[in-house]
Amino acid sequence: MRPYLALARASARSVLTYRLTFVFSMFGLIFQLLALLAIWHAVIGAGQVNGLTWPQMKSYLLVAFSCGALVSLYTDFGMAARIQSGMVAVDLTRPIDYQKARLAETVGGVWIELLVAALGWCGVITLLGTIFWPDPVHLLLFVLSLAAVVPLKFLVVYITGLACFWTQNYLGINWARVAVVNLLSGALIPLSFLPSWFGTVAEYLPFAGITSTPALILAGDLHGLAAVRGLLLQVVWALLLWLLARATWATAVRQLTVHGG
Amino acid sequence: MTGEWMRTARLYVRLLGAQLRAAAQYKADFLVMIFAAVLSQGVGLIFLAALFARVPHLDGWSFWLVALMYAMVTVAEGIGSLLFEGTWRLAAMVNSGELDYLLVRPYPVALQLMSSAVGFNGLGNLVLGTAMIVVALCYAPLQWSPLQGLILVLLAGSAVVVKLAMNLATNAASFWLQGRNPVVAYAMHQVGELARYPLGIYPVGLRVVLTTVVPFAFTSYYPVSYLADGVDATIGLLTPAVAVACVFIAIWVFRRGLRRYESAGS
Amino acid sequence: MSSASEPVIRAAGLTKVFRSPDKAPGLSGSLRHLVRPRHTNRAAVNSVDLTIGRGEAVAYVGANGAGKSTTVKLLAGILIPSSGTVRVAGVDPHRDRLVNARQIGVLFGQRSQLWWDLTVRDSLEVLRDLYGVSRTQFTERLDEFDEVLGLGKLLPVVARRLSLGQRMRADLAATFLHGPAIVYLDEPTIGLDIAAKDSVRMFLRQRVAAGTTILMTSHDLRDIEDVCRRLIIIDDGRIIFDGDLGRAKDAYARQRQLSVQVDAPVDLAALRAGLPEAQVEQGASTRELVVVFDRFAHRATEVLDALTRQVDVVDFRLQEPQIEDVVRRVYRGELLVLPPQGVDA
Known part of the structure; x- marks a missing residue:
């Protein structure tokens, strides 16, 4: 455990190394938030759409924004660069588990991502008025669900990042993943707005746990047993993806050792 | 005079063709980028469709007209990536001093810059965006006449020019900032994304900014507004004038920047 | 005047001042700079007067940071002078950039002008179109260059796969492709092995013999002796010697x-x-x-x-006496007040 704690601490201190790609992805997120707020404000007005009122929608969109910021600092382009430059060979010689090491780094960087997210919350609440707050029990469920976003999103990013063992073009892979996650996680539009069969399938996919579950819990649209079930689904998917990532990694490394770096 | 223009245009195609040849060595990249572009734009479209499945109007605009705005930005970005992607390389070129060779060749520096890269994602955007425009025009409640068709082409062309000129002008900020990455241009690009939706949904201040300071509203909303005889119909007719103004400003800013170029990095 | 021939490059009082920000490192330094910018001015080139005749081969020598590259960039039209004037074959190289570009060739040894992912032939073809060189002239020139540069073998190779020596030879061909009357070379042999240096020098001698005006900077003394007859020494932005190579030896060696x-x-x-x-x-x-x-x-x-x-x-x-002796001391920064003969005026 100790080497991983050390890695997390190191990455927590060196968050500014990747500040530029971070700033770039934040630009994207902030303007996406701005556009979505404007759209939903115009659509909902004083009424409600699909059972969601304007304060609830603000809560939903702020969580979507936060989940977009989470796990965006490390792993993504940093890991791609290490694989493409062949530096990964050095990582392989270290006496620590690669996957756990990357997760530790990601966790270390979470504080600045949360800081940016918090600024977003303050800004929106100041400018657009209060958001919907659920009761304390659901607030706690929300916090747990948000925490579960970190390993879940990390694993999705990590597995797609492994694609760099096969292609030099991580930018394209990254765009494709962002698009898929945006849609299937509910980051652009709540899953209940999608055609019902499609929305139902999406609810059971791992991506829902990256935005939809915590967002709906905070917005009060997922409550009681349904909220607990959503949280459990996040945990189950995190475990399954952890194993899938291991399997993908094994294949990828075989690729590396057979074909050279 | 026309001969000179022809030579300039021919050489632009020639320079771009060289980049195309260079890029042809990376076929997998080509496919991945096109796939990613289609996926990204497609998801945006699904979002719009899902939204309009529940609500009939967005600020008074029906689905097909909003789709038209959305698609116009997609097409403009596609043309930008496919034919003018090099614009984004200015920051790196200024930072590394790579611009030197461009300055000693008998061809405009800005055109050498813009033709110095090809973004295949643009092909995905262009195909998908054009298809969306065609479909949207078929379904949108528009009055058609030959004149109207001519004006459509003029406005759509001008909208693309506005977008490209804004991209050149904002990238030229790199002459002053001298960083390795086009931070200002990227931020402005994101501002431009706001123009995918009707201007009326934004607060007044933002509307003014998108009309005057960074006139991205002319890349989609105002032209569509004219075609649909919407609230801002007359302003829409100004699009060609705005395009010309943007081009002049972009060239002016670029020239001012070039005078500051210090050829660092060696 | 070192040359009796008609002057083709004339610079008078040429000065380039760079303004660099005084910025403390880190984010706080950047922010402080944003609020209250401070700058230091430094004259990289300081009132340089220069006249070069048609067909001359001039070595431009000075320690790192003495202002060599900056002078070359001012003459080539890449930089705008802070004050003073430049005329290259009658045109202002910056204001009439496009006219000037047709009559000059430029090579920066540190940086290639070839298209990284294209074959050498493709790169040269693109340049052929840019400069409007006719097909027959293009073929003739390549044949001519081939003898010394051994271009033939390089033409089908993608630029990024060339060795440094091969790259420089291809870059030289690119620089001279349009038959420029005036060529600026900034460190044309940097990092090359002896064989490659020899072919570069032989090529340049040929070009000089064919009437091209050449101004080149180099750290390699043999480049200078083999190719040039006139030596200009710049130190801290000012010209401190301008004259015949032989006289430089007498004066300084x-x-x-x-x-x-x-x-x-x-x-x-x-x-x-x-x-x-x-x-x-x-x-x-x-x-x-x-x-x-x-x-x-x-x-x-x-x-x-x-x-x-x-x-x-x-x-x-x-x-x-070796010119090396002079130049090495210049690079060590230990040059010496002028002996009684004085500089060429």
Whole structure:
């Protein structure tokens, strides 16, 4: 455990190394938030759409924004660069588990991502008025669900990042993943707005746990047993993806050792 | 005079063709980028469709007209990536001093810059965006006449020019900032994304900014507004004038920047 | 004037001042700079007067940061002078950039002008179109360049796969492809091995013989001796010498080396006492001596006299003054106030 704690601490201190790609992805997120707020404000007005009122929608969109910021600092382009430059060979010689090491780094960087997210919350609440707050029990469920976003999103990013063992073009892979996650996680539009069969399938996919579950819990649209079930689904998917990532990694490394770096 | 223009245009195609040849060595990249572009734009479209499945109007605009705005930005970005992607390389070129060779060749520096890269994602955007425009025009409640068709082409062309000129002008900020990455241009690009939706949904201040300071509203909303005889119909007719103004400003800013170029990095 | 031919490059009072921000490192430094910007001005090129005649081959020499590259960039139209004027074949290289671009060729040894992912032939073809070189002329030139540069083998190779020496040869072809009347070369042999350097020099000599005006900077003394006849030395942005290469040697190469063979072993201590300013060393055997002296401190006959007083000199050889000696000292930054002859005015 100790080497991983050390890695997390190191990455927590060196968050500014990747500040530029971070700033770039934040630009994207902030303007996406701005556009979505404007759209939903115009659509909902004083009424409600699909059972969601304007304060609830603000809560939903702020969580979507936060989940977009989470796990965006490390792993993504940093890991791609290490694989493409062949530096990964050095990582392989270290006496620590690669996957756990990357997760530790990601966790270390979470504080600045949360800081940016918090600024977003303050800004929106100041400018657009209060958001919907659920009761304390659901607030706690929300916090747990948000925490579960970190390993879940990390694993999705990590597995797609492994694609760099096969292609030099991580930018394209990254765009494709962002698009898929945006849609299937509910980051652009709540899953209940999608055609019902499609929305139902999406609810059971791992991506829902990256935005939809915590967002709906905070917005009060997922409550009681349904909220607990959503949280459990996040945990189950995190475990399954952890194993899938291991399997993908094994294949990828075989690729590396057979074909050279 | 026309001969000179022809030579300039021919050489632009020639320079771009060289980049195309260079890029042809990376076929997998080509496919991945096109796939990613289609996926990204497609998801945006699904979002719009899902939204309009529940609500009939967005600020008074029906689905097909909003789709038209959305698609116009997609097409403009596609043309930008496919034919003018090099614009984004200015920051790196200024930072590394790579611009030197461009300055000693008998061809405009800005055109050498813009033709110095090809973004295949643009092909995905262009195909998908054009298809969306065609479909949207078929379904949108528009009055058609030959004149109207001519004006459509003029406005759509001008909208693309506005977008490209804004991209050149904002990238030229790199002459002053001298960083390795086009931070200002990227931020402005994101501002431009706001123009995918009707201007009326934004607060007044933002509307003014998108009309005057960074006139991205002319890349989609105002032209569509004219075609649909919407609230801002007359302003829409100004699009060609705005395009010309943007081009002049972009060239002016670029020239001012070039005078500051210090050829660092060696 | 070093050249009687008609001047093709004229610079008068040429000055380039760079303004660099005084910025403390880190984010806080950047923010402070944003609020209250401070700058330092530094003249990289300081009132340089320069006249180069058509067909001249000029070596432009100076320590790192002395202003060599900046001068080249001012002449090429890449940078705008802070003050002063430049005329290259009658045009202002920056204002009439496109006109100027057709008459000049530029090579920066540190950086390639080839398209990284294209074959050399493809790159040259693109340049052919940019400069509007006719097909026949293009083929003729490539054939001509091929002899010395060995282009043939390089043409089908993608630029990123070329070795440094191959890359430089291809870059030279690119620089001279449109038959420019004036060529600026900034470190054209940097990092090359001896064989590659030789072919670069031979190529440049050929171009000079064919009438091209060349201004080149180099750290390699043989480049200068092999290609150029005129030497300009710049130090801290100012020209401190401008004249014939041979005259530079006379003026600055003060070190003389006398190698002597004697018939009996010598008492070195006594000899050293007699020649206090010189350096006396034992050669390969006890019967060989090497004496290094400043020609302003001792005359050669003086040194020989001191020797013959002790032993019989069997043979001696006075080594020719080397331009290396001058230039090396320039690069070490130890040049020397001008001797009485003064600079060419």
